[in-house]
Amino acid sequence: MSRYVVKLGSNIVAHDDGALREDVLAQICNEVAARHAAGDDVVIVTSGAIARGMDIMGIASRPQEMADLQAASAVGQGDLHRAYVTRLGEHGVRSAQVLLTFLDIGRREHYLNARRTLGRLLDWRVVPIVNENDTTATEEITFGDNDFLAAQVAILVGADHLVLLTNQHGLHAADPRTRPDAPLIREITDPAQLAELQIGQSPSALGSGGMRSKVVAAEMATAAGITTTICSGLREGVLGRVLAGEQEGTRFTPQEARYSSFELWLRYAKPARGTLTVDSGAARALREDGASLLPVGISVVEGAFQPGDAVEVHDASGLIAKGIVGFDADDLRKVAGMQTDQVRATLPRAADEAIHRDHLVLA
16 A cells, blocks of 8 residues: 655646636546555645635736735635545545644644544545645745645655646756756756756746745655655646656655654745854754754844744854744844853743754754
């Protein structure tokens, strides 16, 4: 038995006008049902709720205001889920809607609850249909786009293979929309190969991602030992071929290093709100001893951040780590360079650590 996570981008789910791609959805659901019948587990991560809402409401172009995006998602979410329920149901496959926000991954208790729920659905032989909860997510707690969400879900359920379906054939040496002759890269075995490529960041008219976000999602998943494929969901039978082990698009092979889902999210997806510069002793303790970062080791505090935000940690040589800070910027400026007893005297309710070692990942 194998476990797959399949992500459909907005441009796979819907046409440019927001109308569903009925034939594409039917084909993909047929292929998911076939793997399900063979005994495999499949999780679908889908975009397209906002696109569906735009179509239903007659909105011509993707809104810019958060309230408009959230309202469009609320209108489209039910209709989108019903499309999967109907098509999978034709094969006798039960499905369930699962809406997640970053908090369901970033906070330990939420993470465990999401993992238990998805695990139980798979135990019940139900296909989870996962989307970001756009109606409640804010800019500060969003995944950014569903490529990151798909990678996190793949890590969450311990998938063997993550498949990112897009309207491109895969990863090219340059953006094929501007360089039609750019060759397709068939396999990435080492992240260092990516430095030589010109990877586009432009999203589609309906979506929020681009090839860059898919590559980062692939880096996240392969760092957790999960094979990842980026390929065109518009090619007939493509998903069935990928899940059967055939070559399609660009395949990213798993990396030897292994990281937790929190470390992967923090490393790749959480935007930094500030920078802490530390002295050589603190840098050595972080690198060699796996220590927490204490205020005494901090020499410079830059940026405007709150407890729970991500910050970068630098020493004289550059970036050394990224972590979730336990102070707001103003308070940390007050106690930077102080010993723990001085910090307690200055800010009696403050944490001892500026960044706890459990909330820090080395660069």
